[in-house]
Amino acid sequence: MNPRGSHASHGALPGALTVHAGGAPPVPDTELDEAYAALRRAWNREPVVALKRRREALESLKRVLTEFTPQMIAAANADFGCRSAFTTKLGDIVTMQSELGYVLRRLPRWTTPEARRTDLHFRFGSGHVQHQALGVVGVMAPWNYPFRLALGPVVAAIAGGNRVLLKPSERAPHSADLIRRIVAAAFAADHVRTVLGDAALGERLCALPFDHLFFTGSTEVGRAVLRAASAHLTPVTLELGGKCPAIVERSYPVARAAGRVLAGKLFNAGQTCMAPDHLWVHRSRLDEVLAELRAACRRSYPRLGDNDDYTSIIDQRHYERLAALVDDAARRGASVELQNPANELLSPATRKLAPTLVWNVSDSMRLCQEEVFGPILPIRVYDSMDDVLAELRRLPAPLALYYFDNDARRCRDVVARTKSGTVCVNEVMLQSIQDDLPFGGVGASGMGKYHGPEGFRCFTHARSVFHQGRVNGASLLLPPYGRLARALVDWLQR
Numbered sequence: 001m002n003p004r005g006s007h008a009s010h011g012a013l014p015g016a017l018t019v020h021a022g023g024a025p026p027v028p029d030t031e032l033d034e035a036y037a038a039l040r041r042a043w044n045r046e047p048v049v050a051l052k053r054r055r056e057a058l059e060s061l062k063r064v065l066t067e068f069t070p071q072m073i074a075a076a077n078a079d080f081g082c083r084s085a086f087t088t089k090l091g092d093i094v095t096m097q098s099e100l101g102y103v104l105r106r107l108p109r110w111t112t113p114e115a116r117r118t119d120l121h122f123r124f125g126s127g128h129v130q131h132q133a134l135g136v137v138g139v140m141a142p143w144n145y146p147f148r149l150a151l152g153p154v155v156a157a158i159a160g161g162n163r164v165l166l167k168p169s170e171r172a173p174h175s176a177d178l179i180r181r182i183v184a185a186a187f188a189a190d191h192v193r194t195v196l197g198d199a200a201l202g203e204r205l206c207a208l209p210f211d212h213l214f215f216t217g218s219t220e221v222g223r224a225v226l227r228a229a230s231a232h233l234t235p236v237t238l239e240l241g242g243k244c245p246a247i248v249e250r251s252y253p254v255a256r257a258a259g260r261v262l263a264g265k266l267f268n269a270g271q272t273c274m275a276p277d278h279l280w281v282h283r284s285r286l287d288e289v290l291a292e293l294r295a296a297c298r299r300s301y302p303r304l305g306d307n308d309d310y311t312s313i314i315d316q317r318h319y320e321r322l323a324a325l326v327d328d329a330a331r332r333g334a335s336v337e338l339q340n341p342a343n344e345l346l347s348p349a350t351r352k353l354a355p356t357l358v359w360n361v362s363d364s365m366r367l368c369q370e371e372v373f374g375p376i377l378p379i380r381v382y383d384s385m386d387d388v389l390a391e392l393r394r395l396p397a398p399l400a401l402y403y404f405d406n407d408a409r410r411c412r413d414v415v416a417r418t419k420s421g422t423v424c425v426n427e428v429m430l431q432s433i434q435d436d437l438p439f440g441g442v443g444a445s446g447m448g449k450y451h452g453p454e455g456f457r458c459f460t461h462a463r464s465v466f467h468q469g470r471v472n473g474a475s476l477l478l479p480p481y482g483r484l485a486r487a488l489v490d491w492l493q494r
Contacts, residue, residue: 032205038190039136039165049191055107061155065147065182068182069093076174083311099435127464128465130463140167143169147175157212166192206229243398245280246278269311278377289379334367400421420445422439439451
């Protein structure tokens with residue numbers, strides 16, 4: 001769950017954005033270098049982190065998260081100006097605790113060497129795959145789910161037996177400072193270290209010779225991270241994003257679809273990488289969909305200004321960007337309707353942006369070109385599902401695709417004919433919190449996967465190991481090649 005797109009960027013921002021006021025002060029080179037060097041020394045001293053120690057570290061984090069829950073809620077609220085406590089509990093803490101429990105249960109199985117088949121003519125030997133830790137890894141985290149998206153990759157890296165250097169986002173300074181305290185309380189200093197700083201620190205960090213680098217953020221910044229990491233041939237996992245479509249098939253119950261799409265769009269005020277970016281509906285049902293979306297807004301958020309469950313936009317720059325998207329659409333002929341049931345005067349100082357429905361949109365509008373990443377829902381109409389699927393194939397693959405339809409055959413067809421990092425049918429966003437499912441993008445929306453066993457594999461090397469037995473049939477194939485060797489090769493060729 002992370003903001004993406006050319007403008008909806010977040011996290012450590014190497015070479016892409018200016019430093020934001022209120023962020024953590026830059027870390028001197030010496031502090032960053034010392035943190036990296038300390039982890040590298042620890043790795044050289046103990047290249048195999050025992051399973052017992054990994055489990056103890058993860059269990060420690062689980063306890064610490066419970067202890068720090070009130071502080072996490074307060075820190076996120078301070079960073080956003082108003083951040084729903086429910087959003088922090090569900091989006092950051094509950095899902096993190098669930099993943100920790102899952103990893104702790106599965107880790108013994110993941111770390112057990114996997115026996116592999118040996119061909120008949122090598123029957124006296126045996127082979128297996130051993131998942132070996134990579135070493136020292138870097139994690140660069142975003143601001144929108146500041147705890148979940150920082151600590152989730154850390155959990156996977158620790159499970160894999162690595163040391164971790166973590167940089168939280170400077171755009172959520174209260175959360176970043178608390179993450180440093182959480183890490184210090186949960187982990188030994190030679191296991192996980194946290195550094196705080198601005199975009200310049202991010203540039204220096206991703207230029208270090210890590211054994212793996214994990215970045216969550218915008219596509220634009222992801223390219224910069226990849227370029228910096230290439231100097232050391234550092235493997236990189238990029239969790240990016242895109243314009244995630246929600247498509248409602250003509251016959252699907254409109255009220256049900258509208259309610260689910262709106263709930264996903266407005267959770268965390270839309271500041272979620274996999275939130276529905278825009279909605280496709282059949283032309284004949286546009287008015288019905290609009291009516292249901294208005295009703296869902298009234299039910300969910302009868303008030304906005306003094307409603308602690310309606311989250312503010314993270315900062316003024318992002319707030320102004322969203323307002324500019326709406327203004328651009330209105331100037332270009334779109335229909336724009338703010339959903340403000342209590343008709344409140346929302347001060348820009350609060351950065352609370354009313355849920356906004358936009359229809360009669362066109363490709364020329366910025367709203368249709370950039371990832372929205374806010375509580376604005378563009379609504380597009382179609383006459384044929386084939387037209388929708390052709391349009392989606394023309395565009396970069398998004399992180400998520402949502403499809404609403406009760407016909408199993410059509411669902412299979414849509415999944416087969418589209419490309420996205422993840423898919424969710426008849427719901428939104430739930431695919432990302434299934435502990436046993438991988439999460440990640442494809443193409444412009446990212447590379448690499450984590451969550452579930454894929455998270456463990458992301459931070460380990462699948463090392464092939466072959467043991468030759470005392471009897472070695474391969475010795476028959478050594479020169480000089482006699483009749484037996486030639487006959488054996490002829491037999492193997494069959």
